[in-house]
Amino acid sequence: MTTVLHKQEQVTLDTFLRGIWEENPVFVMLLGMCPVLAVTNSTLNAIAMGLATLFVLVASGTLVSLLRKMIPREVRIATYIIIIATFVTMVDYTIQAISLDLYNSLGAFIQLIVVNCVILGRAEAYASRQRVGAAVVNALGMGVGFTLALLCLGTVRELLGAGTILGYPIFSPNFEPWVVMILPPGGFFVLGGWLLLFEWIKQRRERRTLQAQGATAHGS
Amino acid sequence: MSDSLNTLAAREPGTARLVLALALAGLVSGLIIIAIFEATLPTITANKAAELRAAVFRVLPGVSRLQALRYEGGVLVAAPGRAVDDQTIYAGYDREQRFIGYAIPAEGPGFQDTIKLLYGYLPGPRNIVGMQILDSRETPGLGDKIYKDAAFVANFDHLSVDPKVMTVKKGQKSAPNEIDAITGATISSKAVARIINEARERWEMRLPLPGSEPVLIGQNSQ
Numbered sequence: 001m002t003t004v005l006h007k008q009e010q011v012t013l014d015t016f017l018r019g020i021w022e023e024n025p026v027f028v029m030l031l032g033m034c035p036v037l038a039v040t041n042s043t044l045n046a047i048a049m050g051l052a053t054l055f056v057l058v059a060s061g062t063l064v065s066l067l068r069k070m071i072p073r074e075v076r077i078a079t080y081i082i083i084i085a086t087f088v089t090m091v092d093y094t095i096q097a098i099s100l101d102l103y104n105s106l107g108a109f110i111q112l113i114v115v116n117c118v119i120l121g122r123a124e125a126y127a128s129r130q131r132v133g134a135a136v137v138n139a140l141g142m143g144v145g146f147t148l149a150l151l152c153l154g155t156v157r158e159l160l161g162a163g164t165i166l167g168y169p170i171f172s173p174n175f176e177p178w179v180v181m182i183l184p185p186g187g188f189f190v191l192g193g194w195l196l197l198f199e200w201i202k203q204r205r206e207r208r209t210l211q212a213q214g215a216t217a218h219g220s
Numbered sequence: 221m222s223d224s225l226n227t228l229a230a231r232e233p234g235t236a237r238l239v240l241a242l243a244l245a246g247l248v249s250g251l252i253i254i255a256i257f258e259a260t261l262p263t264i265t266a267n268k269a270a271e272l273r274a275a276v277f278r279v280l281p282g283v284s285r286l287q288a289l290r291y292e293g294g295v296l297v298a299a300p301g302r303a304v305d306d307q308t309i310y311a312g313y314d315r316e317q318r319f320i321g322y323a324i325p326a327e328g329p330g331f332q333d334t335i336k337l338l339y340g341y342l343p344g345p346r347n348i349v350g351m352q353i354l355d356s357r358e359t360p361g362l363g364d365k366i367y368k369d370a371a372f373v374a375n376f377d378h379l380s381v382d383p384k385v386m387t388v389k390k391g392q393k394s395a396p397n398e399i400d401a402i403t404g405a406t407i408s409s410k411a412v413a414r415i416i417n418e419a420r421e422r423w424e425m426r427l428p429l430p431g432s433e434p435v436l437i438g439q440n441s442q
Contacts, residue, residue, distance in 0.1 A: 041360060069311060070241075072237060072241050073243050074233070074238055075241055076237045078242055078243065078245075079242065079245045082242075082245045082246060082249045083245070083248065085248070086248075086249040086252050086253060088255045089256065090252070091251075093257060093259075093260040093264070094256075094260060096260065096264045096267070097260040097263035097264050097267065099267075100267050100268065100271055104355065133227050142302050161360075161361070176359070179360070179361030179362070182249050182360045182361060183359065183361065212439060212441050213420075
């Protein structure tokens, strides 16, 4: 990102996949931790929050990219926030219309999507510099990556903390749920566990690549 | 980077353009929000009404019709279709339109946040016949048992309000005005009892004498 003139990226599969693995907003960039820790106490909450964020990411990314030449630089952040807030309000009312139960369990976190740094970060670092196609694909990847990450946390926390997945019991009735898992500390435990796992996979992969390079260097 | 900043400074737009851009963005955003608000409002209102209706039927067994009552100018009057506020309660009637009891919303501080609940009250025998938590943020796994624990909720199926609702340690309920507290969630249990006691005190003098309850207006009110 050191280049001043932003290169227009060609839309490839990588534009999409980057958000899921290499630049995963939660597990790699550690962004948007507030909803990640707060609303992942059940699978359903995680899915709803992930989809809501995905929608706002894609919609705001599209609009920011379309308007990128019209928005004056000096007021771009304020304008992005207005755009993001508009879409968040749409999601907020839509969820209220779909299910009040879901709305109550997500609490204030739907409104707080406005200040989710994943979204503003994408708008500023990517959508405002790229063509619409690339912006949409990248936002989709990021949104899916965010949703998957929430799902990783939500399923583990619901399974251990309540013994259920999506409300269906998984263990025998004798299972005593680890209540701490659906309480706030559980969010940190499970997030820590996933981060450990991802770091381990990454390091192992790097070691293998190094070994492979060493072997070829040695061989030649 | 400094080069690009200089060129940008050279063609910095005037204040008017910035204000215009922001005003335009705000205007368009406002219009969209109004549109989506108007479009979803009927569904949201219907959802909330349905939720409340279901709660009233649950806390007042045997009720098939209900109407909203509002405390106005010292008397309780039927207020169908009026905005619901903290002066509103609900009266439940059976199929023959005979009065059964009141469903009274109440709220107060819980362990973490305000607990909103609805309880069914029979003024004749001065009994509570049901309680449902409408909104709460109590600790998952402990305090949320005030609505997840069937045994705790069953405390309110037949509960005398005289002299007032008391919480006792689990398994020690002996008098008709006592409820078994939840182990590990004493504060939440006591909060529910306190909220009900406060609401009862508030409504005690406002409810008409048993036998002179407001009659059901219309066939399908509320």
